[in-house]
Amino acid sequence: MYGQILDSVRGLRWRARRPSRLAMPGIHQSRVRGTSAEFTEYRPYRAGDDLRRVDWKLFARSDRAHVRISEERAVTPTWIIVDASASMNFPEGPGSKWALAQQLTVALVAVAHAGGDPAGVMVAGHPRATIQPRARRGAVTEVIRMLHDIPVAGASPLSACLALASRATPRIAIVSDFLGDLEETMRVGREIIASGRDVYALHVVASEEIDPPGSVSLVSDPEAGDVRRSVTSRTRGGYLQAYADWREETAARWLASGAAYRVIVTGAEPVGHAVRRIVHS
Amino acid sequence: MSFLAPGFLIAAAVAACGIVALHLIVRRRPRATPFPTARFVPDEPVAARKRAINLSDLLLLLVRVLAILLVGAALARPVIAGVRKNIIRVFAADVSGSVASIGEVRDSVRSAHKAGDVVIAFDTVARVVSTPDSLVGGGAAGNQLPGSLSAGLIAAMRAGSSLRARADSVELVIVSPATEDEGDRATSAIRSVWPGRVRLVRVAAARHSKAQTASAVAFAGAERPAFAVAQNRIDTVGAVIAGGHVVVAPFERRWRFIADSLGQARVIARWVDGQPAAIEKDSGGACTKSVLVSVDSTGDIALRPDFIAFRNAIAAPCRRAQSGADTGLAVLLAGRSERLASTGSLPAAVDGRSMVARWMILAAIVLAIVEMVLRRPRVGRTEDK
Numbered sequence: 001m002y003g004q005i006l007d008s009v010r011g012l013r014w015r016a017r018r019p020s021r022l023a024m025p026g027i028h029q030s031r032v033r034g035t036s037a038e039f040t041e042y043r044p045y046r047a048g049d050d051l052r053r054v055d056w057k058l059f060a061r062s063d064r065a066h067v068r069i070s071e072e073r074a075v076t077p078t079w080i081i082v083d084a085s086a087s088m089n090f091p092e093g094p095g096s097k098w099a100l101a102q103q104l105t106v107a108l109v110a111v112a113h114a115g116g117d118p119a120g121v122m123v124a125g126h127p128r129a130t131i132q133p134r135a136r137r138g139a140v141t142e143v144i145r146m147l148h149d150i151p152v153a154g155a156s157p158l159s160a161c162l163a164l165a166s167r168a169t170p171r172i173a174i175v176s177d178f179l180g181d182l183e184e185t186m187r188v189g190r191e192i193i194a195s196g197r198d199v200y201a202l203h204v205v206a207s208e209e210i211d212p213p214g215s216v217s218l219v220s221d222p223e224a225g226d227v228r229r230s231v232t233s234r235t236r237g238g239y240l241q242a243y244a245d246w247r248e249e250t251a252a253r254w255l256a257s258g259a260a261y262r263v264i265v266t267g268a269e270p271v272g273h274a275v276r277r278i279v280h281s
Numbered sequence: 282m283s284f285l286a287p288g289f290l291i292a293a294a295v296a297a298c299g300i301v302a303l304h305l306i307v308r309r310r311p312r313a314t315p316f317p318t319a320r321f322v323p324d325e326p327v328a329a330r331k332r333a334i335n336l337s338d339l340l341l342l343l344v345r346v347l348a349i350l351l352v353g354a355a356l357a358r359p360v361i362a363g364v365r366k367n368i369i370r371v372f373a374a375d376v377s378g379s380v381a382s383i384g385e386v387r388d389s390v391r392s393a394h395k396a397g398d399v400v401i402a403f404d405t406v407a408r409v410v411s412t413p414d415s416l417v418g419g420g421a422a423g424n425q426l427p428g429s430l431s432a433g434l435i436a437a438m439r440a441g442s443s444l445r446a447r448a449d450s451v452e453l454v455i456v457s458p459a460t461e462d463e464g465d466r467a468t469s470a471i472r473s474v475w476p477g478r479v480r481l482v483r484v485a486a487a488r489h490s491k492a493q494t495a496s497a498v499a500f501a502g503a504e505r506p507a508f509a510v511a512q513n514r515i516d517t518v519g520a521v522i523a524g525g526h527v528v529v530a531p532f533e534r535r536w537r538f539i540a541d542s543l544g545q546a547r548v549i550a551r552w553v554d555g556q557p558a559a560i561e562k563d564s565g566g567a568c569t570k571s572v573l574v575s576v577d578s579t580g581d582i583a584l585r586p587d588f589i590a591f592r593n594a595i596a597a598p599c600r601r602a603q604s605g606a607d608t609g610l611a612v613l614l615a616g617r618s619e620r621l622a623s624t625g626s627l628p629a630a631v632d633g634r635s636m637v638a639r640w641m642i643l644a645a646i647v648l649a650i651v652e653m654v655l656r657r658p659r660v661g662r663t664e665d666k
Contacts, residue, residue: 086315086317088317090316179317212316217314218312218313218314219319220315220316221315221319227319228319229320229323229325230325231316234323234325239318239321239322239323242321246321
């Protein structure tokens with residue numbers, strides 16, 4: 001299954017949405033002007049400049065000292081936070097939101113890894129299910145193996161993981177249905193974005209949530225057992241409207257905070273297409 | 282099988298129908314489906330009435346209905362007897378020495394006997410025989426002593442109690458010459474216990490004129506007397522009766538007469554439950570009396586007037602056999618009641634009917650346990666109902 005997905009994302013590059021402050025060599029544009037071979041401009045020599053950066057040939061021709069300015073390329077370590085709460089296990093089976101989240105995570109790790117960026121995965125609610133960002137070979141296989149063994153149950157707060165992952169990582173992707181602690185997650189996300197980092201809010205939605213099947217009569221929230229509602233012809237319209245409004249509001253708030261927001265619906269498109277939309281945002 | 286109180290059975294059938302109806306028409310909440318976005322559904326009451334025929338629970342339904350029907354059937358007092366008759370006769374046939382011809386007794390019984398009737402032969406003791414023909418050639422046929430109507434009445438009482446399940450009424454027919462020496466002071470009391478009329482068929486009496494006198498009285502003591510054997514289980518009897526004298530005291534009954542000795546003897550005293558307590562037997566020109574009543578020497582019972590009268594009655598000369606002249610005994614036996622004795626008015630005896638009811642109750646309890654076992658996983662499976 002993952003072979004087909006990895007084939008579909010081969011060649012993709014996940015560019016940073018803004019120049020990185022890190023000076024580690026990589027593919028992303030860096031704010032640091034350095035001495036790499038990619039020339040940008042000349043600048044008159046000032047006291048204290050490194051003499052090795054002086055263009056001596058130009059000095060010989062013009063009798064004025066200039067130093068060469070070039071752009072640096074940096075790597076972008078990436079954290080992908082995956083929601084493994086009970087609400088992700090819907091609908092049960094291979095078409096669940098959790099299955100889609102697994103595939104998205106593996107594909108994004110593969111894309112980041114192909115660009116030389118260290119990529120790590122953190123599963124919300126499972127402190128031991130964490131793979132630190134690394135660029136070595138076998139990282140994708142390691143992620144696949146870890147996600148396969150994760151039990152999808154309970155309620156997992158995303159905000160704690162987000163705060164933990166934001167310490168020294170310029171890019172964070174959240175793969176979730178955002179039915180948990182959305183407010184706190186958004187608050188932490190805004191702080192991360194304000195500090196100059198990229199946040200990708202990848203909203204996983206089940207097609208059955210958008211259009212519930214007619215056989216559903218009484219429903220309960222898997223993360224809040226006391227929430228039981230009856231889906232009838234009278235309440236169905238209200239549900240569709242309320243859920244659409246919530247999705248729209250969630251999207252607007254993420255976008256307003258500066259995050260890259262994408263909605264991925266189960267069964268609506270191949271995973272490769274979804275990843276392509278994400279990395280090109 | 283028939284039922285004495287079929288109303289309970291009908292009530293159980295109605296209850297079973299109710300259970301079936303409740304099983305098919307249920308009010309339940311449909312099973313909740315996990316739905317992550319349930320919070321966006323407008324909150325409305327979720328109870329729903331659902332009509333369903335749940336074939337998977339047929340076993341449970343069957344167990345419940347069976348349990349209810351069994352309880353109802355048990356309360357309805359089932360009777361496993363054959364066809365219940367209106368009247369069953371109990372013949373108390375006198376085969377003692379008071380009767381001139383046993384064949385006459387047999388013919389009298391045979392003329393009125395029908396299938397299902399009970400025949401009791403009595404002389405000094407009573408026993409149930411299978412047919413009227415068994416009256417002739419029995420062990421007491423050569424007995425020259427007068428019979429004991431008290432023994433015959435007590436045996437008839439027991440037979441009537443065992444007929445409760447087979448008939449509505451019991452007619453007691455006594456075939457006897459009813460001579461004066463066949464009755465005793467207990468006869469009247471025993472007769473009064475019989476709740477209906479008694480038909481007396483008089484047969485010719487034998488003639489005896491020889492008077493006898495007591496020559497010896499043997500009382501049983503701590504050692505086993507020659508004329509008795511030890512009881513299988515020593516019990517206590519509340520009273521003993523002889524010649525109209527009743528002594529009420531807790532007598533310890535350790536011995537009983539040898540069966541052979543009863544065949545040639547006449548009962549002159551009985552325990553209150555009808556068993557012989559003293560007999561007299563011909564011994565040449567005199568007679569010998571054997572008494573099983575033993576008195577504790579440490580008590581004062583031997584000084585009580587009633588016991589002294591009892592003792593005098595035992596020690597009195599042997600009775601004189603009398604001719605078959607009409608006496609007041611026939612009137613006494615006929616009684617004043619014109620109605621037949623109802624089996625319901627006779628003392629109850631343990632019979633098959635009550636046992637069937639007990640087994641039904643036991644089966645219902647077992648089914649109730651099975652129902653709980655069947656229902657338990659069902660509750661766990663549908664916790665939202």
